[in-house]
Amino acid sequence: MSDSRSSSKYPPVAIFGVPTDVGAGTRGASMGPETLRVAGLVEALQARGVDVQDCGNLEGPRNPWQAPVEGYRHLDEVVAWNRAVMETSASVLGDGRLPILLGGDHCLAVGSIVAVARHCRDAGKKLRVLWLDAHADFNTHDLTPSGNVHGMPVACLCGIGPRALTHLGGDAPAISPADVRQIGIRSVDQGEKRLVKEHGLDIYDMRYIDEVGMKRVMEEVLEGVDEDTHLHVSFDVDMLDPAIAPGTGTRVPGGVDYREAQLIMEMIADTGRLGSLDIVEVNPALDLRNATAVLAVDLVESLFGKSTLMRD
Numbered sequence: 001m002s003d004s005r006s007s008s009k010y011p012p013v014a015i016f017g018v019p020t021d022v023g024a025g026t027r028g029a030s031m032g033p034e035t036l037r038v039a040g041l042v043e044a045l046q047a048r049g050v051d052v053q054d055c056g057n058l059e060g061p062r063n064p065w066q067a068p069v070e071g072y073r074h075l076d077e078v079v080a081w082n083r084a085v086m087e088t089s090a091s092v093l094g095d096g097r098l099p100i101l102l103g104g105d106h107c108l109a110v111g112s113i114v115a116v117a118r119h120c121r122d123a124g125k126k127l128r129v130l131w132l133d134a135h136a137d138f139n140t141h142d143l144t145p146s147g148n149v150h151g152m153p154v155a156c157l158c159g160i161g162p163r164a165l166t167h168l169g170g171d172a173p174a175i176s177p178a179d180v181r182q183i184g185i186r187s188v189d190q191g192e193k194r195l196v197k198e199h200g201l202d203i204y205d206m207r208y209i210d211e212v213g214m215k216r217v218m219e220e221v222l223e224g225v226d227e228d229t230h231l232h233v234s235f236d237v238d239m240l241d242p243a244i245a246p247g248t249g250t251r252v253p254g255g256v257d258y259r260e261a262q263l264i265m266e267m268i269a270d271t272g273r274l275g276s277l278d279i280v281e282v283n284p285a286l287d288l289r290n291a292t293a294v295l296a297v298d299l300v301e302s303l304f305g306k307s308t309l310m311r312d
């Protein structure tokens with residue numbers, strides 16, 4: 001076909017915004033979807049030759065902004081939003097499109113990954129989740145220091161958490177810790193550390209990245225990825241160093257720098273196996289001139305094959 005849209009080696013994409021911060025302890029990530037659009041996400045993908053459909057934003061309950069109850073803040077609202085995310089992700093995957101979730105806070109990855117896991121099971125594909133984050137997000141109601149559910153999605157997906165989230169897709173666990181690789185980690189709470197070790201979560205923390213370098217980290221993370229693998233990238237922008245990405249609610253110093261982040265995205269792009277993406281925790285209320293959203297868009301371009309040299 002001569003249509004430039006079909007020249008991309010990527011499948012068509014469907015973008016949907018999830019404007020909520022019910023899982024977070026700081027307000028503002030609810031404005032993430034619009035700020036990523038303002039930063040030019042759709043146009044940047046189209047310029048890569050990708051067929052992009054913007055489905056607009058999902059709807060759900062408002063943020064009641066209440067204190068945690070029995071270890072969870074806003075659990076009912078978190079479940080309602082995740083149900084909507086799961087349904088939309090499933091229908092996008094069913095249409096043969098690559099879903100891109102614009103968060104919103106990171107609790108929403110429960111819904112997106114439950115849908116992706118089901119899709120992989122039905123399609124006979126192996127799932128690998130790349131969790132790009134400063135945090136392990138493996139808390140439970142009795143370990144959490146905050147009650148914020150955005151600190152719990154990985155545990156929920158692995159079957160540890162409130163039934164409404166662990167069984168969101170009907171059965172549990174949605175995934176196994178062996179399906180997950182975490183990159184950029186540098187803040188894990190005391191009890192969370194124990195749980196992470198107990199479950200053998202594969203964590204590439206900042207110390208390991210410093211010691212061996214990002215190239216080797218990504219080689220290890222992507223080991224075994226083949227044509228039957230579906231890569232789900234769950235990109236919490238707080239993986240990035242706050243000096244380059246200040247617009248997020250739970251900043252932790254000592255994060256991934258610009259070059260390292262580009263290499264992560266480029267090496268994922270090289271596999272050609274990207275199947276779904278979350279971009280979460282962009283908070284324009286804390287940002288400087290939309291720098292964090294602009295950087296996220298820049299990194300997504302690399303994830304869709306833009307390279308700095310003559311490799312296109």
Ligand SMILES: NC(=[NH2+])NCCC[C@H](N)C(=O)O
Pocket residue numbers: 105106107135137139144145146147148150151152187188189236238250281
């Ligand atoms: N997705 C995130 N930004 N999570 C931050 C979690 C922070 C902290 N570990 C907590 O559980 O409260």
Ligand SMILES: [Mn+2]
Pocket residue numbers: 106133134135137150236
């Ligand atoms: Mn996170």
Ligand SMILES: [Mn+2]
Pocket residue numbers: 133134135236238239250
């Ligand atoms: Mn985080």
